[in-house]
Amino acid sequence: MTTAPVDPMLGRLIDGRYQVRSRIARGGMATVYLATDLRLERRVAIKIMHGHLADDNTFKTRFVQEARSAARLAHPNVVNVFDQGQDADMAYLVMEYLPGITLRDLLKDYQRLTPEQTVDIMDAVLAGLAAAHKAGIVHRDLKPENVLLADDGRIKLGDFGLARAASANTATGQALLGTIAYLSPELVTRGVADARSDIYAVGIMMYEMLTGEQPYVGEAPMQIAYQHANDQVPTPSSKFSGVPPELDELVLWATSRDPEQRPADARAMLDRLREVEGAVRGVAGPVPALYQPTMVLADTTATAETRVLNPASAPVPTALAAPEEQGEESAALSARASARKRKGYWLFALVLLLAGLAGGTGWYFGAGPGASVTVPVTAGLEPAAAEQVLTDAGFQVAQGERYDPEIAAGLVSGTDPAEGAQARRGATVTVLVSLGPRILQVPDVVGDPEAAAREALGDFTVGDEVVKQFSDEIDAGAVVGLLDASGAPLPAEYAERGAITLIVSVGAVPQVAGMTLADAEAALDAVGLEASQGEPQFSDEVPIDVVISAEAQNDPMRPGDSVLLVVSKGPDLVEVPNVVTGQTIAAAREQLEALDFAVTSNVPGFLEGAVVAAKQSVAPGERVKRGTEISVNF
Structure with missing residues (x-):
């Protein structure tokens, strides 16, 4: 059975306080995990910088900047930051945990949103962004992925990883920062950003929410950047006719290529949005600033009398109608108001039903029987202890067996599903008890080259160090024999992954008989053998000082062993x-x-x-x- 690699962070205790439970999302700079704050007993989101970026001071500075930027904000539409620190080589950031989805997820599900839904979300986004701008912070990475829609209806702005203090012209320090689809023209052309650059990104987001697509697309990022720098964003109604002119005007105002023609900051745009909310929703007059919108995900399209929004000034009132026309208009308005009221009741009932379903579903999958639980680590435990650990975690337990070359027989080798995996509460987890290593037939590799022998012995652990041995029958570099972990000759059958040492030939012992004593000693020294001299002998056939015989002193011979040389004294005269x-x-x-x-x-x-x-x-x-x-x- 093949299982996916387990994230090593799962189950880890960060800084002695935060117990990592599961992974939420992974980005280019960090991974976000769901964790438990053991000190305050609450769930938090912990953002951990990728290990390969730990030595990059630029990324570390940006990571710390996110904590400082978000910590300066205390607003219901901004994700709260609780803590920031360093554990060993890991930089981390602890944030408020919001179970739910992102605006990007919502757009994937619904393609485009109604004008009412767009106004609801933008009201919250601009409120949070206005607080940031008021604190002198430019977000610089506004996009649907950073707008969080919580299950309880809250809408929050997060990920201040690129945020920094604002000035009249805040240089980015790099050619481009943020996502290319939402970059303002001044960021593309001059690499500077201020609050109006955030407003441009908000305008692009509004266009995407109303039409279901981004205004500029291209095969390469630079094509998209070129369009941002040189083209005017079209009105959303040119793509979808149901967009009210008020929202068209807001998008055009926010996405003007000249920063001077945009709202000065998010507060200015939020005030204008609330002025036109009434027209978008079919309510007479502007919506009060304390209006708290409710997200309705049904596809509702409101029709209302509209007016042209002038970005440079307040709305201009239209001329009064004639008395008889006023009467007809009043009757029509009353009829439409009654229809909207009835429709509102149905929508309210639908919202309550959906909220109940969402709450029940959230309980079932969050804390009820359908909740996902991380399978705990049990490897190396006694079976009874492992069963208790799994039972305490909410699982049913079954018994199984498997061979394991590392875990001793009788101890728990692992589980199925594997430790660290997510499984439904109450699901059955099989405890796999080790049978120890398998006993395998050892392949015959004598005479094979060393590399081929290592490959053939892949089920065993072949040491990097080899024993060198002289052999008259086996060529140099080929295997002469095998040794087990104790150094004894390897048996025909051996434990899986058992330690094996190769005996490798270094060729034959040099034949030095007939050489002078000096030459014989040099030849033996060259292959790592020592020469010792026996009693010289008379010889009628062998000249004086020439080796009569060379006798190996060990069997087998290995480098460092000795050869006994007998030298001729010449004829006995x-x-x-x-x-x-x-x-x-x-x-x-x-x-x-x-x-x-x-x-x-x-x-x-x-x-x-x-x-x-x-x-x-x-x-x-x-x-x-x-x-x-x-x-x-x-």
Whole structure:
């Protein structure tokens, strides 16, 4: 069974306080996890910078800047930041956890939103952004992914990772920051941003919410950037005719290429949005500033008398109608008001029903039987202890077995689903008890090259170090034999992943017989063998100081072992003495036989006491081999 890799952060305790439970999302700079604050016993979102960015001071500075920027804001439409710190090599940021979806998720599900829904969301976004602008903070990365729609109806602005203090012209420090689809012309052309750059991004978001698509598309990012810098964003109604002119005008005002022609900040745009909310919703007059919109995800399209919004001034009232026309108009307005009222009741009932369903679904999957729970770590525990851990986590437990080369037999090897995986509360988790390693047949690799042998022994753990050994039969670099973990010869069957040491041939021991002693010693030293000398011997065939024989002192021979060298003393020659100088025959015989010569004489035995007066067959002083026959005669 193949399982997906487990995120190593799951289950980890950050800074001794935050217990990581599950992963929420992953971005280019960090990953966001759901965690439990053990100190305050509450759920939080913890944002952890990617490890490969930890050494990049630019990213670390930006990460800390997010915490500082968001911490300066206290607004119901801005995600709260609780904590920021460093645990070992991990920089982290602790934020308010909002179960729900993002505006991007909503757009994927509904393609485009109604004008009423757009106004609801933009009212909250602009309110949060106005608080940031008032605090002197430019967000610089506004996009649907950073607008959070909580399950309880709250709408919040998050991810101040690119935020920084605003000035008249805040330089980005890089060519482009933020997502290319929402970059203002001044960011593209000059690399500077202020509050009006955020307003441009808000205008692009409004266009996308009303039409279901972004105003500029292209195959390459620079194509999109070029259009932002050189083209005017079209009105949403040119794509979808149901968009009220008031929202057309707001989008055009927010996305003007000249920053001077846009709202000065989010507060100015929010005030204008609330002025036209009444017209968009079919309510007479502007909606009060304290109006709290309710998101309705049904597809409702309101029709109302409209008026042209002049970005540079307040709306201009129209001329009064004639009295009879006023009466007809009043009746029509009353009829429309009654229809809207009835429609409002139905919509209110629908909202209550959907809220109840969402609440029940949220309970079922959040805390009820359908909730997902992280499978705890049980590897290495006794089966009874592992079963208790899983039962406490809310799972049913079944027993299973599997071979495991690392976990001792009888202990828990793991679970199915694997530890760290998400499983439904009450689901059955199988505890897999280790049977120990499998016993496998060892392949025959003797005579194979070392690399081929290592590949063939892939089910075992072959050490990097090898034992070198001399061999007359196996070529250098090929395997001579195998050793087990204790250094003994490897048996035919062996435990899976058991430690194996290769014995590799370094070739044959050099043949040094017939070499001079000096050459023999050099040849043996070259292959890591030591030369020792035995007792020199006479030899009629081998010249003096030449090696007669070389005898290996170990079997098998390995580098560092010794070879016994026997060197020739040459032929065994003896100098013949002068035995015919007044000695008796008996004395001459005794002297020659003492030197291992064979002695003959023509003198009868009873006369051996006589003095030699003749001659010897080998002249005195001559060197001859031992055992040579020498005659001593009268």
